[in-house]
Amino acid sequence: xxxxxxxxxxxxxxxxxxxxxxxxxxxxxxxxxxxxxxxxxxxxxxxxxxxxxxxxxxxxxxxxxxxxxxxxxxxxxxxxxxxxxxxxxxxxxxxxxxxxxxxxxxxxxxxxxxxxxxxxxxxxxxxxxxxxxxxxxxxxxxxxxxxxxxxxxxxxxxxxxxxxxxxxxxxxxxxxxxxxxxxxxxxxxxxxxxxxxxxxxxxxxxxxxxxxxxxxxxxxxxxxxxxxxxxxxxxxxxxxxxxxxxxxxxxxxxxxxxxxxxxxxxxxxxxxxxxxxxxxxxxxxxxxxxxxxxxxxxxxxxxx
Amino acid sequence: xxxxxxxxxxxxxxxxxxxxxxxxxxxxxxxxxxxxxxxxxxxxxxxxxxxxxxxxxxxxxxxxxxxxxxxxxxxxxxxxxxxxxxxxxxxxxxxxxxxxxxxxxxxxxxxxxxxxxxxxxxxxxxxxxxxxxxxxxxxxxxxxxxxxxxxxxxxxxxxxxxxxxxxxxxxxxxxxxxxxxxxxxxxxxxxxxxxxxxxxxxxxxxxxxxxxxxxxxxxxxxxxxxxxxxxxxxxxxxxxxxxxxxxxxxxxxxxxxxxxxxxxxxxxxxxxxxxxxxxxxxxxxxxxxxxxxxxxxxxxxxxxxxxxxxxxxxxxxxxxxxxxxxxxxxxxxxxxxxxxxxxxxxxxxxxxxxxxxxxxxxxxxxxxxxxxxxxxxxxxxxxxxxxxxxxxxxxxxxxxxxxxxxxxxxxxxxxxxxxxxxxxxxxxxxxxxxxxxxxxxxxxxx
Numbered sequence: 001x002x003x004x005x006x007x008x009x010x011x012x013x014x015x016x017x018x019x020x021x022x023x024x025x026x027x028x029x030x031x032x033x034x035x036x037x038x039x040x041x042x043x044x045x046x047x048x049x050x051x052x053x054x055x056x057x058x059x060x061x062x063x064x065x066x067x068x069x070x071x072x073x074x075x076x077x078x079x080x081x082x083x084x085x086x087x088x089x090x091x092x093x094x095x096x097x098x099x100x101x102x103x104x105x106x107x108x109x110x111x112x113x114x115x116x117x118x119x120x121x122x123x124x125x126x127x128x129x130x131x132x133x134x135x136x137x138x139x140x141x142x143x144x145x146x147x148x149x150x151x152x153x154x155x156x157x158x159x160x161x162x163x164x165x166x167x168x169x170x171x172x173x174x175x176x177x178x179x180x181x182x183x184x185x186x187x188x189x190x191x192x193x194x195x196x197x198x199x200x201x202x203x204x205x206x207x208x209x210x211x212x213x214x215x216x217x218x219x220x221x222x223x224x225x226x227x228x229x230x231x232x233x234x235x236x237x238x239x240x241x242x243x244x245x246x247x248x249x250x251x252x253x254x255x256x257x258x259x260x261x262x263x264x265x266x267x268x269x270x271x272x273x274x275x276x277x278x279x280x281x282x283x284x285x286x287x288x289x290x291x292x293x294x295x296x297x298x299x300x301x302x303x304x
Numbered sequence: 305x306x307x308x309x310x311x312x313x314x315x316x317x318x319x320x321x322x323x324x325x326x327x328x329x330x331x332x333x334x335x336x337x338x339x340x341x342x343x344x345x346x347x348x349x350x351x352x353x354x355x356x357x358x359x360x361x362x363x364x365x366x367x368x369x370x371x372x373x374x375x376x377x378x379x380x381x382x383x384x385x386x387x388x389x390x391x392x393x394x395x396x397x398x399x400x401x402x403x404x405x406x407x408x409x410x411x412x413x414x415x416x417x418x419x420x421x422x423x424x425x426x427x428x429x430x431x432x433x434x435x436x437x438x439x440x441x442x443x444x445x446x447x448x449x450x451x452x453x454x455x456x457x458x459x460x461x462x463x464x465x466x467x468x469x470x471x472x473x474x475x476x477x478x479x480x481x482x483x484x485x486x487x488x489x490x491x492x493x494x495x496x497x498x499x500x501x502x503x504x505x506x507x508x509x510x511x512x513x514x515x516x517x518x519x520x521x522x523x524x525x526x527x528x529x530x531x532x533x534x535x536x537x538x539x540x541x542x543x544x545x546x547x548x549x550x551x552x553x554x555x556x557x558x559x560x561x562x563x564x565x566x567x568x569x570x571x572x573x574x575x576x577x578x579x580x581x582x583x584x585x586x587x588x589x590x591x592x593x594x595x596x597x598x599x600x601x602x603x604x605x606x607x608x609x610x611x612x613x614x615x616x617x618x619x620x621x622x623x624x625x626x627x628x629x630x631x632x633x634x635x636x637x638x639x640x641x642x643x644x645x646x647x648x649x650x651x652x653x654x655x656x657x658x659x660x661x662x663x664x665x666x667x668x669x670x671x672x673x674x675x676x677x678x679x680x681x682x683x684x685x686x687x688x689x690x691x692x693x694x695x696x697x698x699x700x701x702x703x704x705x706x707x708x709x710x711x712x713x714x715x716x717x718x719x720x721x722x723x724x725x726x727x728x729x730x731x732x733x734x735x736x737x738x739x740x741x742x743x744x745x746x747x748x749x750x
Contacts, residue, residue: 041350047529050345110552110580111415111525119446140580142458143451150446195555228415232347232529234557255414258498260531283444 026072031064046263049233052270056082080297087269087293092250092277094125095186095222101133101179102186103212103219106252107205107242108226110193113254113280115144117226118188119151120280120288126155127286130185135175136161137168137208138192148190154285158184168192168204169211176215189220196241209246224277226252229262239268248272253291254280332364335379348560349533352390352567360386390563391590396572399518399546404488405437407479407515411508411543412523413535414496417551419448421523421577422493423455424585425549429489430461431583437487438463439478441471441511442495452493459582462487471495471507472514479515492517499538512543521574523549524565532561536568545569550588551577566590633691636723637683640676681709682719694720 025038036057043053056079063069063078095102104121108114118134125132134152136159138144145161152159160175172189179187191208194201212220225248227235242248253262256279265276276291336357343353363382400406408425410418419442426436438456440463442448449465456463464478475492482490494511497504512520522539524532539545548569550562553576562573578584683691685708690697697705697720699713706713 044344045350045530047347047531050341109527109555111417113415141451142454143447146447146450147445195552197554197556228525228527230413230525230529230531230535231527232532232557232561233345234347234527234555235529237556255498258413258531259500259534260529264529 026076029070029072031069031075036061043263046261047232048263049236049267052086052267055270083266083297084293086266087297088275089293090275091290091292092275093290094121094128094130097218097221099218100186101176101184101216102221103176103179103189103216104186104222104224105189105191105209105212105220105246106224106226107191107246107248108193109195109238112193112226112228112231114138114193114226115147115151115190116283117224117252117254117278117280117288118148118190119154120285121188121278122151122155122157123285124288125186125188126157131182132157132186132188133175133179133182133184134159135172135187135189137171137190139164139166139168139171140192144190144192151285169208172208173211173215176212176219180216196238202241202245205242205245220246222249223247224250224252225274226254227262227265227268229253229255229264230258230260231264233264233267235264236267236271239272239274243272243274248274250275250277252276252278252280252288257281257287329365332361332379336361336364339383343560343563346558346560347527347529347532347564349530349564349567351533352564355567356386356390356563387563388591391566392572393591395587395589396547396574397587398574401518404486405479405482405490406488406519407490407492407517408519408521409475409492409494409511409515409517410521410523410549411494411539412496413498413525414445416496416523416525417549417577418442418496418523419451419455419493420582421521421549421551421575421585422491423452423459423461424577424582425575426456426461426489426491427459427582428585430459434489435487436461436489436491437478437482437485439475439490439492440465441474441492443468443471443474444495448493448495455582472510475511475515490515499535505538505542508543519546520544521547521549522565522569522571523551524561526550526553526559526561527555527557528561530564532564533568536565540569540571545571547571547574549573549575549577554578554584631727633683633686633694633723636726637680637691640680678709678711678715679719682706682711682716685709694723 025035025042028035039060040053040057043056044050048056059082060075060079063082064075067074067078069075069078095104106114106118106121115138122132122134132155134148134157136145136148138148139162142164145164149159149161158178160171160178162171162174168191172187175187175189189212191205192201194205196202209220209223223246225239225242227238231238239248239251251265251268251274253265253276256262262279268274269276276293279289279291281287281289339360340353340357343356344350348356360379360382363386364379398406398408410422410425412418422438426438429436438452438461440449440452442452449467453463453465464474464481466474466477471494478492479490481487492511492515494508495504497508499505520543522536522545524536528535536548548562548565548571550559550565550573553559565571566573573588573590576586576588578586682705685705686697690701690705697716702713702716706716709716
């Protein structure tokens with residue numbers, strides 16, 4: 001299966017989920033209060049959130065008035081543009097750095113798929129004929145290290161680990177040192193899942209970030225927050241607090257192969273201006289794709 | 305305000321109603337609009353919200369409210385009633401097998417916390433003198449079996465596994481072993497799967513057939529959004545779900561998924577996961593959850609927490625010392641440590657009635673935990689004699705203590721001043737009659 005069809009595969013459910021209803025709604029060509037109310041419901045059911053939804057709907061009303069749009073198609077285009085205004089249109093790839101290695105820090109709450117994302121990223125680097133080292137920074141959860149090790153074997157790359165319960169900062173420091181010595185292209189740093197309201201764990205993360213900065217000037221080059229597409233409004237709180245502890249450069253949206261729509265990334269982009277860089281659409285190592293905002297939004301609004 | 309929680313929102317809306325002598329339909333609509341938005345922001349599924357609001361409105365417009373003297377309070381009561389009714393009213397216990405073992409199967413999406421919850425449940429049962437056997441039937445995720453084994457080792461609970469063989473036969477073999485070794489509970493950890501993955505959903509069906517579990521618990525992440533409904537529906541259609549485990553409730557999510565899942569499956573939430581440690585797992589109290597949503601505080605959980613973390617004997621000893629004014633810095637330190645055992649301070653505060661409304665101020669509470677650490681360090685830097693008789697701490701001793709604890713002399717001064725004030729307070733309390741002092745005296749800090 002090609003990359004594009006894979007995204008489509010992932011997004012198809014998004015489409016048939018909300019947008020089956022959406023098509024019907026726009027096809028009516030009636031843009032009255034009833035229409036906007038139903039649109040509101042549809043957007044909220046995609047986890048876009050009350051505040052962002054209300055703003056989107058209000059702006060759409062304005063736009064429809066200004067442009068005197070009467071056809072369903074026109075209104076859909078207006079809505080798409082409004083969403084793209086928020087999430088941007090750029091497509092991102094793997095981090096490029098002048099001086100090797102690129103240090104990539106992967107963060108998130110428990111169970112969103114950090115380790116899996118790292119495994120898939122490693123496979124991606126490998127496919128591009130680049131050398132990576134994985135750093136087993138989750139020293140807390142039982143068997144997290146073994147899980148990462150299996151991914152490292154699959155991608156055929158090296159992994160740096162300490163014993164369970166070790167200081168994650170030390171693991172990452174060692175990994176970065178090793179990466180510099182061996183001239184690899186990137187270090188992918190796993191971290192333990194942590195809920196953002198646990199002050200001590202967020203402080204630990206700040207320390208991790210500081211130590212990485214010390215280990216290599218300019219690092220981390222990429223700080224990716226992994227968000228689970230099934231998560232609701234709490235993802236916004238997660239993004240805000242993680243961003244304070246370690247300024248984010250991007251979001252990875254995982255589990256988009258289910259029925260969840262992942263609309264919360266629109267709210268996150270609106271609040272923090274942090275772009276979505278990758279999406280996870282399955283359990284295989286090549287199921288991590290660059291996020292294409294246009295395709296995402298198109299996917300939301302076109303019929304199959 | 306995105307970060308205000310549901311209880312704050314509802315409280316604010318309903319406060320506006322409280323003062324009113326008479327309500328019009330318009331007032332009710334305005335209040336219910338806020339209720340609707342608050343519930344939606346809390347991730348309750350929009351269909352569930354719709355039904356809920358319609359029901360509340362119907363009752364609000366009935367005679368009992370419009371003709372009541374305090375309609376505002378009536379509306380609050382109705383919202384609370386309906387919320388509680390939706391959540392379920394009492395604690396739902398685990399089903400029991402008529403002849404052991406009781407078989408519990410844990411199912412759910414990836415990353416919802418099945419493995420951790422399985423271990424936590426085993427721990428809970430073991431504490432009650434049961435003999436659970438854990439079964440590792442997640443053959444897909446790398447190192448999932450290993451994870452359960454490590455947890456089992458920590459808890460001293462045996463873990464059965466047959467590597468990557470068919471999970472249904474693993475479960476069957478585990479059941480045989482449980483019967484043979486007289487385990488009274490069998491807890492099967494299954495692989496995380498998407499509810500639309502037909503092949504894997506069928507696999508669960510086969511496992512259900514193979515061992516006929518007494519409990520099939522759907523493990524749901526409390527942070528789940530609108531999709532919770534789809535997930536719950538698919539699992540309910542495929543399996544004979546008997547209950548729900550709500551995980552990661554120790555986060556700051558508003559947990560609307562709990563309402564959605566309950567409404568869709570009709571199954572009670574039986575357990576709540578509240579932290580990273582294996583003992584952070586409790587029977588779920590639906591009535592407390594809804595009163596917490598409404599900002600009425602969760603006093604019962606707080607009391608239970610206090611009871612389990614405070615050693616009864618120690619508390620009595622402390623009480624005696626307080627009364628006879630022999631309270632030293634050592635005792636002070638001991639008390640600090642006991643309070644710390646109860647969990648993060650902000651979590652404790654959230655459970656206290658009236659504190660819910662202080663949400664914003666509580667954001668600063670984490671600073672206070674730092675304070676705890678500092679106070680501990682200062683006291684630990686004192687000699688035994690100094691702890692018994694703080695009076696002897698002169699300025700050179702203060703300097704030494706500050707240096708030893710990595711604090712400033714001012715911090716040491718502050719602590720001594722506070723301790724002095726506390727002792728004075730104790731003296732006054734000591735003069736009060738014994739009877740009055742009992743009960744509350746166990747936790748002078750609270």
